[in-house]
Amino acid sequence: xxxxxxxxxxxxxxxxxxxxxxxxxxxxxxxxxxxxxxxxxxxxxxxxxxxxxxxxxxxxxxxxxxxxxxxxxxxxxxxxxxxxxxxxxxxxxxxxxxxxxxxxxxxxxxxxxxxxxxxxxxxxxxxxxxxxxxxxxxxxxxxxxxxxxxxxxxxxxxxxxxxxxxxxxxxxxxxxxxxxxxxxxxxxxxxxxxxxxxxxxxxxxxxxxxxxxxxxxxxxxxxxxxxxxxxxxxxxxxxxxxxxxxxxxxxxxxxxxxxxxxxxxxxxxxxxxxxxxxxxxxxxxxxxxxxxxxxxxxxxxxxxxxxxxxxxxxxxxxxxxxxxxxxxxxxxxxxxxxxxxxxxxxxxxxxxxxxxxxxxxxxxxxxxxxxxxxxxxxxxxxxxxxxxxxxxxxxxxxxxxxxxxxxxxxxxxxxxxxxxxxxxxxxxxx
Numbered sequence: 001x002x003x004x005x006x007x008x009x010x011x012x013x014x015x016x017x018x019x020x021x022x023x024x025x026x027x028x029x030x031x032x033x034x035x036x037x038x039x040x041x042x043x044x045x046x047x048x049x050x051x052x053x054x055x056x057x058x059x060x061x062x063x064x065x066x067x068x069x070x071x072x073x074x075x076x077x078x079x080x081x082x083x084x085x086x087x088x089x090x091x092x093x094x095x096x097x098x099x100x101x102x103x104x105x106x107x108x109x110x111x112x113x114x115x116x117x118x119x120x121x122x123x124x125x126x127x128x129x130x131x132x133x134x135x136x137x138x139x140x141x142x143x144x145x146x147x148x149x150x151x152x153x154x155x156x157x158x159x160x161x162x163x164x165x166x167x168x169x170x171x172x173x174x175x176x177x178x179x180x181x182x183x184x185x186x187x188x189x190x191x192x193x194x195x196x197x198x199x200x201x202x203x204x205x206x207x208x209x210x211x212x213x214x215x216x217x218x219x220x221x222x223x224x225x226x227x228x229x230x231x232x233x234x235x236x237x238x239x240x241x242x243x244x245x246x247x248x249x250x251x252x253x254x255x256x257x258x259x260x261x262x263x264x265x266x267x268x269x270x271x272x273x274x275x276x277x278x279x280x281x282x283x284x285x286x287x288x289x290x291x292x293x294x295x296x297x298x299x300x301x302x303x304x305x306x307x308x309x310x311x312x313x314x315x316x317x318x319x320x321x322x323x324x325x326x327x328x329x330x331x332x333x334x335x336x337x338x339x340x341x342x343x344x345x346x347x348x349x350x351x352x353x354x355x356x357x358x359x360x361x362x363x364x365x366x367x368x369x370x371x372x373x374x375x376x377x378x379x380x381x382x383x384x385x386x387x388x389x390x391x392x393x394x395x396x397x398x399x400x401x402x403x404x405x406x407x408x409x410x411x412x413x414x415x416x417x418x419x420x421x422x423x424x425x426x427x428x429x430x
Contacts, residue, residue: 035424038371041121042417047112049083052103053409057083059110059126060398060416064174064184064236064295065381065391073116074124075391075418077381078184081139081170082107083398087154090407098151100141101402103409105155105162108136109171111182111200114418121418129184130201131167132216137202138165141230142188144209151229157407167202169193172380173236173246173295183236185246190224190232192246192271206271220269220278221332226252233269234380235296237304244271245304245325247283247293254343262289263343265351268325268359281328282358284348286319287312294318295382297390299428302326305364305390307379316374318367320382320390323359331356367392370421376414387426392419 046058064078087099113125128136140162141153153162170187177183181203182195191207204216208224224232227248234249251263268281285291287310294307302325309318331342334356345351348358367379372392381393396414403410 034427036365036370037422038419039422040371040373040417040419041116041119042415043114043121043123045123046416047110047123047126049104049107055409055411057104057398057400059112060396062112062393062416063172063380063395065383065393065418066174066176066297067383067385067391068113068176071115073385075114075383076174076176076182077112077114077393077418078129078171078174079110079112080172080187080395081109081141081168083400084139084153085400085402085409087402087407089402089404099154100151101154101157101407102140102162105138105140107139109139109169111174111184111195116418116420121416127200129169129171129195130199132202132214134199134201138168139170140165140168141170142168144189167205170230170232172234172249174381175236175238175244175297177238178242183238183244185233185236187230187232187234187249190227190248192220192233192236192244192269194273204273218276220271221280223252224248224267224269226254228253231292234293235306235382237296237298239298239301241301242272242274243301244273245269245296245298246271247296247306249293250291251285251343254341256341256344257346263346264288264291265343265345265347265358266291266293267331267342270325278332279330280332281325282331282342282351282356283323284351284358284361285310286321286361287317292378294378294380295392297382297384299384305382305384305428307367307382307392309367309379316368318372318374318379319363320365320367322362322364324362325359327357328359329356364427365421372419373417376417384428385420387428388423390421390428392421393417394419 049057061080062077063080066076068074084100084102087101108128111127171184173185175183180197184193194204206218206220208222231249233246235247237245246269264285266283270279291310296304296306306321377394377396380395399412399414
């Protein structure tokens, strides 16, 4: 049975005890013992995508999650760019090539409305994301992605490259807005996309690119162009006042840093859609090598929950942290001398030496110890249900891979599941 109920081990939660006027250095930390329980609900009847190699493919790749307030455990889930696999094992592929194969090049990413019913995850609606002209968008890479890291996107095994679509996305995070809208993040071009909730079509797109002339395309800080290939904005949250906060999946690529040196600093963007003003904050990952942000969600105007996952010396790791941006330095206003940069500071200690305050972190939950099954994929969707419950979904990469040199796609049988973690006391208060 996939949908069993487990009780986790006792965890430690560090609570910052301070007055509203106190600064980070004034805060005292006390250890509070919490207990959690987890129930998970897996998709047993997944919507069909189509047939390839005589095999039926179904929806998966759940990358963002948002609880719909006032409902009976209903959620919005966003899928990513669609079924794709690496062809690095093919015998005719050069070692330096990075080729991704898309068996369904016309796949349109979806916003799926689901509900927890009994012990399963039930699909209520399937809504394709649409571009400005109300046409379903595609998940094929944008041109800039194809020119980075020698990546290629094939639509057959003959080496036919994919077409270019102006509004392709690799959707990751999702949150409901305050203006009959939905917001999602995009990994390809490091974009934040505002959708109309009525038909899931694009209303505005915020991007660091400056070569797109359209009244609905808004410019953000050009430094986000330097994100690692296909590691743009991964997480998104909406504050009570309507500000959008988004996090990169990983540190941006900094040519000042050699490949042998690893930076732990990841950027956070705050966007005020009403004014167009932005601020940029810094976050230090706990993982030294290749840490990834899975998702985030807002607790209040300046506190958020964040998923950080990756690998450490013990294997796979996944944690939830509470972060506080109330006193964080806007690094877009910091002057960096020639030959240095924010990422080149490498860690929080060196940032503090420069007088910067990064996001204040508090560990909340070890997801794996609390019951998250990494065999089902990565934790990539996070939302708060109420003061004592959160939910997470796993990204199963559509349950496929290509493990050998034949190029034949095989199913991993990894399900798509939604986890509900319940704490024994209210800890998420606005």
